[in-house]
Amino acid sequence: MKLKEWVKTLLFYEIALGMKATLSHFLHYKPITLQYPHEKKPLPPNYRGMLALLRYDDGTEKCVGCDLCEAACPSRVIRVVSAEVPGEPTKRYSKEYYMDMTRCLFCGLCVKACPVDALGMTQEYEWAVYDKRQLQLNKQQLLAIGDRNFPVREKRLEFQHPNVAYFNVGFKEIPQKEQ
Amino acid sequence: MDTGIRLALTLSQIGAVMVAVLLTVAALTLLERKVLGWMQDRMGPMEVGPYGILQPVADGLKLFFKEDIIPAGANKFMFSMAPVLSLVPALIGFAVIPFGPDWTVDVGGVNFKPFVITDINIGVLYILAFASIGAYGIILGGWSSNSKYSLLGGLRSAAQLISYELNVGLSLVGVLLLSSSLSLVTITNAQAGGFWNWYFFGGGGFPQAVAFVVFIISAVAETNRTPFDLPEAESELVAGFFTEYSGMRFAFFFLAEYGNMILVSCVATVLFFGGWHPPYPGTLMEYIGLGHLIWLEGIMWFVLKVAFFLFLFFWLRATLPRLRYDQLMRFGWKVLLPIALGNIVLTSIVAYLFPGN
Numbered sequence: 070m071k072l073k074e075w076v077k078t079l080l081f082y083e084i085a086l087g088m089k090a091t092l093s094h095f096l097h098y099k100p101i102t103l104q105y106p107h108e109k110k111p112l113p114p115n116y117r118g119m120l121a122l123l124r125y126d127d128g129t130e131k132c133v134g135c136d137l138c139e140a141a142c143p144s145r146v147i148r149v150v151s152a153e154v155p156g157e158p159t160k161r162y163s164k165e166y167y168m169d170m171t172r173c174l175f176c177g178l179c180v181k182a183c184p185v186d187a188l189g190m191t192q193e194y195e196w197a198v199y200d201k202r203q204l205q206l207n208k209q210q211l212l213a214i215g216d217r218n219f220p221v222r223e224k225r226l227e228f229q230h231p232n233v234a235y236f237n238v239g240f241k242e243i244p245q246k247e248q
Numbered sequence: 249m250d251t252g253i254r255l256a257l258t259l260s261q262i263g264a265v266m267v268a269v270l271l272t273v274a275a276l277t278l279l280e281r282k283v284l285g286w287m288q289d290r291m292g293p294m295e296v297g298p299y300g301i302l303q304p305v306a307d308g309l310k311l312f313f314k315e316d317i318i319p320a321g322a323n324k325f326m327f328s329m330a331p332v333l334s335l336v337p338a339l340i341g342f343a344v345i346p347f348g349p350d351w352t353v354d355v356g357g358v359n360f361k362p363f364v365i366t367d368i369n370i371g372v373l374y375i376l377a378f379a380s381i382g383a384y385g386i387i388l389g390g391w392s393s394n395s396k397y398s399l400l401g402g403l404r405s406a407a408q409l410i411s412y413e414l415n416v417g418l419s420l421v422g423v424l425l426l427s428s429s430l431s432l433v434t435i436t437n438a439q440a441g442g443f444w445n446w447y448f449f450g451g452g453g454f455p456q457a458v459a460f461v462v463f464i465i466s467a468v469a470e471t472n473r474t475p476f477d478l479p480e481a482e483s484e485l486v487a488g489f490f491t492e493y494s495g496m497r498f499a500f501f502f503l504a505e506y507g508n509m510i511l512v513s514c515v516a517t518v519l520f521f522g523g524w525h526p527p528y529p530g531t532l533m534e535y536i537g538l539g540h541l542i543w544l545e546g547i548m549w550f551v552l553k554v555a556f557f558l559f560l561f562f563w564l565r566a567t568l569p570r571l572r573y574d575q576l577m578r579f580g581w582k583v584l585l586p587i588a589l590g591n592i593v594l595t596s597i598v599a600y601l602f603p604g605n
Contacts, residue, residue, distance in 0.1 A: 084567070087567045088563055088564070091566045094287050098286045099289065100285075100286075102289070
């Protein structure tokens with residue numbers, strides 16, 4: 070056994086073994102990397118990317134300003150300023166909606182917490198910016214992200230739907246999409 | 249008149265060799281990244297030009313236009329001298345390398361050897377001497393930068409070069425004993441006529457395979473390549489002795505490293521693998537009736553052998569991790585040195601008992 074070890078050392082057996090491994094990769098060259106900006110890896114359908122606010126098919130916002138996402142968020146990303154829809158005291162919407170994406174950890178708890186499915190996670194991930202203030206998104210930006218990622222929107226909920234009945238009683242003057 | 253012709257011929261020869269070496273360096277910078285990438289299941293540089301083949305041009309332009317920074321507190325004179333001290337010895341060694349048949353051409357009454365710049369009778373000594381001067385560039389570059397990483401890199405390199413230059417020198421002694429010459433042209437000519445005459449396989453009576461292994465290990469250490477790249481260990485010393493260098497000065501160190509690689513490959517080819525001699529007796533060009541192209545075949549074989557050794561450098565880099573510093577020293581002094589000395593003793597016994605073999 071001792072002799073065998075000696076012979077192996079003298080013949081650089083281990084080094085030869087390693088060099089054989091690298092050479093076999095060299096000869097059977099098959100890269101496992103992607104040329105990233107040109108080729109992109111396909112994402113799984115449940116990928117948790119950039120957050121977005123959604124609308125119904127008639128262009129009205131889904132968000133009812135209930136603050137549940139703000140409560141669910143573990144990193145305090147979301148800040149909702151809720152308000153009554155003018156002229157309809159029974160109905161609320163988010164007057165302002167801020168997300169500080171520098172802190173977001175993409176856990177998806179806000180999406181789960183939303184009772185009216187107003188939040189969605191998109192497949193966007195290329196959000197590197199030069200100024201980190203550009204990652205503090207307001208409601209218009211979040212809606213725009215939702216518009217470009219979900220072109221086919223959900224039908225408006227029925228009046229009798231329990232969520233809608235609970236959160237939004239009337240629908241006369243819900244804010245329209247800003248053109 | 250003769251002096252004028254000789255000067256013109258030698259200058260054009262030097263120019264041709266320099267251009268060839270620098271072009272090889274440019275190609276090597278790309279090839280190294282490509283080969284390393286392929287061995288590690290990556291693609292290497294792919295952006296500049298088709299398959300990244302213009303990457304050396306982009307690198308060169310970038311280095312050329314970079315700001316030339318001299319750190320505060322640096323010894324300005326030494327700091328600017330060090331890259332030159334490192335580059336010149338790396339390039340000057342090619343003057344004695346024979347890269348083609350040992351012909352003498354008569355050009356206007358001047359005896360001119362087209363395939364070696366100068367055939368001095370102490371060629372091996374000359375290369376070793378200039379390799380030692382190259383160490384000054386590294387040490388001074390590390391010392392004059394006024395940075396702790398550079399200093400550590402320079403000190404490491406000083407210790408490493410001294411230990412391993414000894415082994416390089418001693419491993420070549422066997423070949424010198426068998427060929428009884430220090431001239432690289434004479435050594436090459438002694439290995440003519442098939443690969444069994446190469447000193448690696450036993451030309452001259454005693455195979456120098458062990459000496460070659462010692463030489464190639466020490467050569468890797470002397471050119472500061474992985475697994476002996478302690479002077480520029482990225483993970484410990486940022487970039488070692490050239491941490492503070494930028495722009496063209498950095499490019500000089502880079503050129504010197506690759507130039508040394510090519511030089512060491514050339515020396516290994518000439519001393520152990522028959523230089524430009526093909527591995528079969530005679531020449532292939534004569535068999536197919538192109539006798540005037542023998543020189544092309546010789547140069548081709550020389551380039552092929554050198555290319556193999558350069559590939560070996562990349563291959564080792566892709567395979568082996570860096571040694572620890574005490575391992576490096578112990579290996580150099582306690583393993584390689586006795587082996588090299590033993591090889592000298594055996595070779596001299598054989599050369600004494602069977603002279604002229």
